Amino acid sequence: RQVARLSQELGREAIRDWSGKPPDPTPALYALAWLVEQKPPALTEAAALVDVHAFFVHRLTGRLMTSTASADPLGLLDIANCTWHPRLVEAAGLRAEQLPELSTPGAVCGTLLEGIAAATGLRAGTPVVAGAGDGQAMGLGMGVYGPGKSYLSLGSGVVSGNYSGTVTTSDAFRTLVSPTGSGFMLETVLRSGMQLVDWIVRTTGSPSAAVLERAAMTVAAGSDGLLVMPYWAGVMSPYWDGAARGAIVGLSLDHEPKHLFRAVLEGIALEQAIATDAMEEQTGKAGAMIAAGGGTNSTLLMQIMASVLERPLLVSPVNEAAALGAAMLAASAIGWFASPEDAAKAMAALPARQVDPVEALVPIYRARKEIYRDLYHATRDIHARLGAA
Structure with a gap:
């Protein structure tokens, strides 16, 4: 239902050309639109909305960052410019400040925190690299x-x-x-x-x-x-x-x-x-x-x-x-x-x-x-x- 609604409101071709993804339940955009309709506080009161990549980078380094090649499945990316698309972010019920910083694949997102290093047996300061x-x-x-x-x-x-x-x-x-x-x-x-x-x-x-x-x-x-x-x-x-x-x-x-x-x-x-x-x-x-x-x-x-x-x-x-x-x-x-x-x-x-x-x-x-x-x-x-x- 959210796929049909957003396709009608924003335009099916516009969504496809902005995000690179024809409207389909796979991108998280439509689940987020459902969530804001059914349980508005879940998103409006959230400090951040992250993909799996950003979640791990945040836990490992303390930085809220994701790769443009990993953020793709959210369906919120302006594919041509590799930035968050304001119309898609708004359609998902989010604010720009709730989204992680974007980096290119292969960039160093930060280094491993000491507490995480101790828990994993890895060396503190190990670079954490943006993936895809x-x-x-x-x-x-x-x-x-x-x-x-x-x-x-x-x-x-x-x-x-x-x-x-x-x-x-x-x-x-x-x-x-x-x-x-x-x-x-x-x-x-x-x-x-x-x-x-x-x-x-x-x-x-x-x-x-x-x-x-x-x-x-x-x-x-x-x-x-x-x-x-x-x-x-x-x-x-x-x-x-x-x-x-x-x-x-x-x-x-x-x-x-x-x-x-x-x-x-x-x-x-x-x-x-x-x-x-x-x-x-x-x-x-x-x-x-x-x-x-x-x-x-x-x-x-x-x-x-x-x-x-x-x-x-x-x-x-x-x-x-x-x-x-x-x-x-x-x-x-x-x-x-x-x-x-x-x-x-x-x-x-x-x-x-x-x-x-x-x-x-x-x-x-x-x-x-x-x-x-x-x-x-x-x-x-x-x-x-x-x-x-």
Whole structure:
């Protein structure tokens, strides 16, 4: 309700262009607007409203400071100027003086207090460095810090990002501050990624995902007419529709769990392909796409993803790429490297392997993508009516 209200009052495109985020329940802006409506003293009497980054910096150093690349999810940032946006701050029911100071990623926010040092075993005076959001830090850890590369995280959700030197906003992606503090990251998000694989295992009573995957490898591309729209948790880019839900289309008496398993992997890949196409209309096609996350352990998913995206996928050997990205910012902050970009050049690991498209599958999935592209539009009103009922 708050998303609809603020979209009407401020303008949907204005919110998107100010914050870089199309209206969606994810940014804290809408929860804050609800809070000020339901429990006004909670915000009006608060000394400060902070994100997680600012909370930890305050506890560690005594300073109320956050990174522009970490404050993004609040939905209150003027993305073009990296300052708090007065209209968004007002819409959230806040005052400017309640918000933390902003710094660029990789800046030193302060040093560790003696009391905290004693409690943690760390050395007093240790620099505390401004970080970035998990997606941006992950991209940096995978070596994506400038044009020409993109990242693909195959975790519980599926996140991809491309670098843009200039601020650009669209419903096709959300715009974030770059983890280096220079430029921006354009990011697409599919909420239901590898957690859908867990769902299939639980729902079908299969012994494990590995057992299902081996069976699914015997199923032909296209899953014998089965098509899955993986919106089990709604959809962010490009439709920003929290009422959307998953759809399984084409079921017959001949289908088994192995067909559903393959169809889910194909649905995730088809969704990513459409998201990537829309993003690359703005940024140009990336020369390399670097993948990380638990999904890279699935031979079948990687084969399908490369074939649907029609490009090779370079697999990062680093499981915790976001932590590596944070380490790059710290290494730059203390002078080991001249900039976060230089740190990334030196510290990013070489790809562990490359997964190439299967030539025979490319035309099959290209035709399938055109059918999939219409599935959301065909079911959108049904999902809205079901939700209302």
